[in-house]
Amino acid sequence: MNDNRLNLPIISRLILYTSVTSLISLTLGSIVGGKKSGLRFLAENAHRLPKTIQGWYFYHKTKNYYIMLGGIKTGLKYAFRASFWVNSYLGIEYILDYVRKCIDAGNTNETSYFLFNQLSWFN
Template sequence: MAESENNQRLHLYPRERLQTVAVVASMVGGAQGFFSGVKMSSLRYLTENAHRLPRTVGGWYFYHKKKNYIMLLAGFKNAATLAVKYSLGVSAFLGLEAGLDYARNSTDFFNTTVVGAVFSYAYGSLKHMTRVQKWNYVKKGSLLALCYGLAQDAMIYSRGGHVWYTKYAASTNNLQL
């Protein structure tokens, strides 16, 4: 295993990491979108047709047949939408993180925290949140990104990779009081 491989986030080079995480995020988004789309369309169909429920066995057959068709159609439509949203969002996050790693020539938690703050601010602005809501969102997003970055650094360090601040932490253990 090459030395530079030990220093990569999630043990993957940036291009491989972006491709892998984009596929995984789209699968998660697709599954979540499908099930939420099916559930919402089922309830919507019941609401729209509650005033004219079938009275015969054949009527119930066609009621459920059409309901299942509408549920599947809405589920697949919502699955495609959420799969694209999740994939683009996660890819943009990790792409900007890899760009900061390259620009700073350092792979550490700081880049992840900055990207988390930028993305949470952008999301808050996109959703037209109030200033207080937006800054609370930025604080929470930055904290989650900090935890994610520290977890990545811990993984890099456990593989024998280089994390710049660990040499300072290791040297402070030898101090005598």
């Protein structure tokens, strides 16, 4: 019988969980950040909208750069935050498994309770 969760050692689970969490939160954060940046750009430049075709071209080109930059910034922020919580979860769960010398649902429940409590305080 394997004494690892999901039949994976802690390092493999850490890499797997962190990479999947980072990709998902980076994607979601980029979508949210891009939309907010687009609206912010419109609000900041609503008083001087372009009048020519060339002006509209450069307006949208600049707006796209702002959207990409805002999406990347927000996506990275979301990815780092989510990865921190996932790594904390795995670390605490591993420590409880090691201290109690058994792998069961009790350690998972204790870890979940502790981290959700901390998450509600920090966010």
